[in-house]
Amino acid sequence: MSVDIRSGTSGSPLRDFPSPRNGDGPNAVHTRHASRTATPALEARISAFLRPTETASSFPEDLTVDTKSRSDAGPPAINRAGKPQIPIKPPVLKNKSSTLIAPEPKSEATAHRASPFNTPPSSGEASPVKKDFRPQGQYHPSRTSAPQDDLLEDRPRLPARPELQMRLARSPPKAQSGRSSPAKVQALPPKRSMDGLARARAKAAQQTPVRIPATKPAQRSALEQGFGVNSPLSTSARALPAPAIPAPRRSVDRRREMPPPPPPPATVGHSRDDEEDNGVPELNSELVAGPTDFPDATQANRRAPKFKQRPWQIPTEYDTRLFAVCGDYVCTTGYYTRVWSVRSGELLVNEEHREGLKMTAVAFKPSPNIEDEGKRIWLGTNTGEIHELDLVSQKVVRSKIAHRREVIRIFRYASELWTLDEGGELYVWMPDHGGMPSLDSQYTNWKVPKGHTFSIATGKQLWYATGKNIRVFRPSARSDTEFHMIINPLSQPGTGDVTSGACLDSKPDLVYFGHSDGKVTIYSRTDFSCRAVVNVSVYRISCLAGVGDYLWAGYSTGMTYIYDTSTNPWSVKKDWPAHDKQVCGIIADPTSMWKAGRLNVITMGQDNLLRIWDGMLESDWIESRMQAREPEHCTFRELSVAVLTWNAGASKPSHLQHSMDDQNFFYDYLRAQNSPDILVFGFQELVDLEDKKQTAKSFFKSKRKDPAEQEHMSHQYRAWRDHLTRCLAEHMPDAQSYQLVHSASMVGLFTCVFVKSAERSRIRHIHTAEIKRGMGGLHGNKGAIIMRLVLDDSSLCFVNCHLAAGQTQTLHRNNDVTAILEANALPSYPLEQASGAQHSDVFTAGGDGSMILDHEICILNGDLNYRIDTMGRDTVVKHVQQGNLSRLLERDQLLLSRRKNPGFRLRAFQESPINFAPTYKYNVRTDDYDTSEKRRSPAWCDRILYRGIGKIKMEEYRRWDQLRVSDHRPVSGRLLLRVKTVDPDKREIIWDKCLKDFDGVRQRIARAAQLEYLTNVLGLSHREAAAALKT
Template sequence: MTNSSAADPKRSPLKPPKPPKPLHLTAPPISLPAHSDSSLIIDSAADLAVPEPHACPPRPFSSSYSVLQPSSMPIPSLARSSTSPAPPPSRGSRSVGSRSVSPVPPPPIRPGSLPRTASPLDAVIVAAGTPPPLPSRPTSALFESKKDAAVRRGLELKSVDISKFDPPPKRAFSLTRKPTYPADKPPPPQLQPQLHSKTQPRSHSQSQLQTKPATAPALEPGSFPTPPSGCNTLPHDPDTIPRTFPTIRSTGTPVPYFNARVRNVYTKDARVIACNNRKLYVMGNMLTVTDLVSGRHIYTYGTEETRFTAIGFCGTETWIGTKEGALKVLDHHGNLVETRKRCHSASVHAIYSLDNSMWTLDAEGRLKIWSADETEGSSFPTLQHSPGTYKVLPHFSAALLVNKELWVARKDIISVYTPLADTFQKCQFHIRSDDRIGAVTCAAVIEGKSSDVYIGHTSGHVSVFCSKTYQCKKTVFVSIHRILAMCAVQSTIWLVLSSGRVQVYDPEGENWTMLRDWKEFSGNTTYLLQTRIVSDHSRIEHYELPVALLGPDHQVRIWNGVLKDDAVNRCAITKHDEYCTFDSITVFACTWNAGDAKAAAASSSDRREFAEMLQTAKGCDILFFGFQELIDLGNKQMAAKSMFRSKRSRKVDQGNSALAIEYKEWLDTLTTLVDKELVGDTYTMVYSDGMMGLFSVVFVKNQRMMNIHSVRASLVKTGLGGLHGNKGALVVRFRYDDTPVCFVNCHLAAGQTSVIQRNDDFVTILESKLTAVESEEARAIQLFANNGNGSLILDHEVCFVLGDMNYRIGLPRGDVMRLLSADNLDKLLKSDQLRQELNRNPDMKLRLFNEKEIAFMPTYKYDVGTNNYDSSSKMRVPAWCDRIFYRAGNERTSIEALDYRRHEITLSDHRPVTGIYKVRVKDVDEDKFAQVVSRCRDEWKLRFAERYLNESD
């Protein structure tokens, strides 16, 4: 019999066989006991200590990992499943290559079955230290597989009866997320962290903390057996959680900038931003620090090869994390104090400061807590000591430190960890059980009010959780767009949406209040919003807190998050009785899509209807008429003139074009009817103009003319959505005493399915910049709403929006006609597109307005000259296209709807709609108003100083 070396044809028979290569092992070679049947059978505990052939040598003891004691780690079973794959044969310290073994015939194979293979030695993971002795393994033989025979020739293996092996263990399966354990085995032990907060007495010395840091095991979600008190691991029932819309107070008005000299900061490749101590920190490949007051560049740190991913502050020191998992500490001059590589095995995601410790969290869910060196009396945490290490939910989308607890969210799961408690616990719960609320994207908490945790979602919702009971208190539907970023500034919540809008909310009360809302960027981009409020007493003098927003253009915008003017304005409005005297007027408003009808073509019945319509306005102080499609929109030459004619040619009493004649014909008709039908009252026309088929006329009773000031008009185009650009709005505004009044005559996008376009038209109209009426700040506050100056429609305290809004009914024509025959208007109104948008869409800007209840038939579409709905081949569905909405901007004014009806004029395919409203107007005593504003500012400064000092203590 030849040995294995002689069997190799490439090895020379004259040379002696080479001894096997020694393995670099720390344990001495173990001699093999004599066995008659096999040289690879394990029968003693000493054999189990033989390492795997390609295993790493034993690692010297490191304080970065805790030692699991034998009593705390269950020893894996050595019994091999008959179905598990066999590992490659081991080449331990046994010299089996030079032994002579006799070949053994292969075992018999039953028909229809394949030979099964088994490895001569299982892979065993042994904890550091000496394991307890194991019972001897029963002696058995293993048969040789073809693969093993090709690799290791000459090994003598015997066949074994496979039926003697135990069946493979069955995998536990459960529909729940909690792990299941066998009845005879307890759950895995839970390790306690040895890092304590400074308020708890230390049970170990600092030297023990350095040599044996606490390391929490990497457990699967839901595997902590003892969740904190109050934790509910079940999904929250969406039907029991209040869902609300925010109350819109303002839209289109941005927040004032933090500093006029430092409005925008341009960056090259920014990824992370932060504000601290009136400094802006922008990080990408480099860290750049800028003074927000002077605009002066302070310092730059880093190299092009480094990628910074996180930043935190501890006193005058700045902690930064890198993509490679390294941590660096800089002083306030940008000098490197200390650094440590490979602190994390993944990119550092966040850095938090808590008491005298720093928390660093990476993308793989490894949390490390760095404490101060108490032996040296230092209050600053250091990288020189070994941190406490914990395992949390990996690949999270949002993380937040709340009351010494770490909130981590991924998709629809939120996990709360308590690393500073006596027992490292986790509470895990679902935020939804349906598809109405999307995955988590961001989170925030208001300093000084940490009982509420605000969670943003992809669906545009904000969930409010209680940090003590972990229960969802309410859900606020703020937008149909994704919430990309969120931060808390004093008592307000700032949101950045995927549509490019920035919104500021006051979360107090049952319903949130939208304080500011404006569009900052184009949509479909990625944003990053971070802000920090620092304990800087010099801020009280300036009343400034910066909010920095990093946009897709790598430009950082910095606003003042204090909103002082908003607070002073709201305070002055609540004291309006001290400086205002009030009066009431009545306003008549009419909207009608004339459909290119000529006034001379009106029949006698139509003239009677016109007379009756005007008689309903008897006694009204202001008459407003808004017409749409007053010219032939199919005439391209007329439409082009309407779009591009100069301002001078807009006057109806100037120019001899056919376009001016169209408007002048209807103006003469209205003037005649007003003088004829409203007997006893005389009116003066204060404004008339037309463009793009829109025509607006304002009459004021002569007794009220002395109260009218600053009549102006503006045109807002909503693009070429109409065939020839005929869609848009004609805005007429004036001041009645000290009450700004605005009328918006609009014509929106047509079509049954153009709901989104019509919504966008409203946004364009309401947020279009008009010519500011007042530039003086004090005068603007006493006149306009929402701290405006008259440059926006919503700055006006009294506002009417009327016209052909083109919203349809979302039902088939047959169903609509049956409901109309049954006079079932309530069911029809439930399918009205405009009502549905008001009830379901929080971004619908018309939610700022009110409409009196509709009690009349749909006003569109009729056969001209008849009372029959459309009988053409298109068979359009009847709809309430013609509407009138109104809004009182604040508590100083009020509007009461007295009448809302349609009129049976058959001259067009639309029916005109009119409304009568009682409006409260104000007259301001400027001296008294100045005293109130001064008092409100002093009260606000006092409240701000008290709250800011309390937060900084």
């Protein structure tokens, strides 16, 4: 319904805004004006959601915020010296020491509890002991192990270097990832070192098979039990540890025997990984960043929390940044004021204001009748007027020139409304004889500083930010001393301007503020101390909202993140592109629980769209419950996978015949282990990428390819495929025959996957994809080959990568990783009518199989090209000869990116501890690291990473020394997988039970919202409110 209420339309149901008399303006500052006798202000109580474990009739009595009444003589003196010491670097929630390999939050440590996947008592939990140079016990570091004595040893600091601005790939994911750093020149003495590394040949001790331990129990969250109030942090908010800098990392010496003199160097067979090197290592800027705990996004769900019923979005059709939500209505305002129905998306009110008049603030007015809630709206204007709009009659029922300047905010607190203008005038509108605020009732006038950037009403308190400074006021106070709750403003060093804020029902004592530099500061509402400063992103936080136990954050990139603040570090529950442009605001509306039976969360973006989201995250809640109950409707079995990655440097199978060690490599590799169920071979540079003529032709004449050149490249791949097939036939036991599942190639990259013949019938939906990253994504000399298959009802994804080369190209490599992992390269998984498995059973993170991280089990291997920072070639070689790998791993670019870069996409993967020497760069056919003119520094370019909490385990991670035809050494990994088969009948039963459980959660949350309104707004006691709901 569109209604024009402009003047001159006599028949319109709406009349023009009246021009109030001049006598209605505000009076002097700090004075009270009574127009009529009013009822006392109602006491507000903090709203909270019930835990699922509570009964329907109970309501927690201990939710009322314990705010001590302040004396009329003035607020108590604040001990500035008693406040926590804030370090120069941003404090974090948890003091956690850094490790060389940062495991995922849910480590592989065995959970000793009843589970269908527990290791039998007769089975060992460690990998077979190898009699080589690697120390034992390095495969499974525990996050809960006691600190060692050398954890706090003093170590020399790295030299200070200038740091450039960090550009990330995804936090949120609409920009580049990684960092760049300025060039630093180091003069290296022209000395030649004997840097060969002795090859260890050891006999593997026979040991019982290792089984995957049961998954470590996840921490308690609201997705498992519904939104609740008894969070572990809610009752101990004051006991949070003071911000501190984590302890220094441990340095471990690994001694090696000195290698024998190397044979003479060769001059052929080099790879292209050093083509972009400048010969001198640079300081990676990620090394400079201080140790911090960014939110863990490894298990984030990417599915948007949509309702099953429309509407999902409402277009505003004009440029606006102001909106308010209450029950069935959502109102936007500016030069137009429009009101829509949230249920149907129907336009109910459409008002165009007179020229020069703009609405600059909006809020729904409290109502004494619970059924009339959300039917009256207060609108503040740029001229200082306040209008009250009735949605039923679609008329402006009251207007008043209350402020001298533009009204910028309207706050709702219990039965009061507070209006704030840009000059710092704060009016507190008291309830009239009907118990609700009115423009005709008395009001109190206070003065606050100018320069408002953000403000939020939390109970009786108004937290008011001007730039980086935060002040706290009490608008319902009776005197000026009571009004100013703190003497000096609050601020934290190293944080940007305050842009947003929110409170969580589960932590009523805390208030969260978002900053322009991506940090979140947490303050106590009782003693006003800063509890922590959390780095969540390097992007500007546009808006925050507390929804149940979770903190929703909108970013300037259009991304919306949902954080679980009960874990240390915080965890990302969901992230998705909510809007194409910046998210301007997020509002959670608990009144929709008893108005519409659901929890609406509405976001507004600069794309002029209102998006409606499910604040209860029903799909995630049910999916989480189904995964927790998988043993009740799934059967499991274990498979072994052997992965080999090698940059062949344009080698051919015939090149292996020149040396006995090279010739016997595949025999040694295949016979060194029991017959795996799946064999994955990932090669890089099978063709000569140094041939610039051929590379240029393949790019500029891609549409008119020379058949002879294509035949030559295809012949290279076929030669290796046939060679691998022949090796399997000759070297594997006769009883263990293998079949080629699939092979794929792309300008040097080659992936070949074999499975045992007995497993072939269980595999379906095999798909491959190419992602080109060379020359800005146009050429395939760099990039990845992706292969996906579904085994039983589990999804597996194998990724073979060749990333950007060069010592200084960490940013480029990080961007390559982001493009590969975020590409929708694969077709979505087709659901079969005869299959009982759904997308949520086969895939994870809310995906449908089109992205790599949608798959339950991911294995990523290849020449990732990450180098060692800030260390010269001879120094690296010396550490390698001494076995001091820990010192080198501290400066490994991949590990640094994992620790320092919150948007680094490989943080979602795990890597077993590296106990072998760098695999690049060697003189071909020797054991010498590069002694050419460029003298490349050794590095761990060749890696194998994996992902799948509780579903995959690395048993062995090693390099192979006898293959010398390339300047890279091969790296292999042996992994154990757990795959499942879904029972459709049992699944349906469990699904129905989960739906029934969620209905109970929904009812409890709806009842909590009703009780909150009756107690906080209408002022009823808990007993009276409960009795009113029963009638």
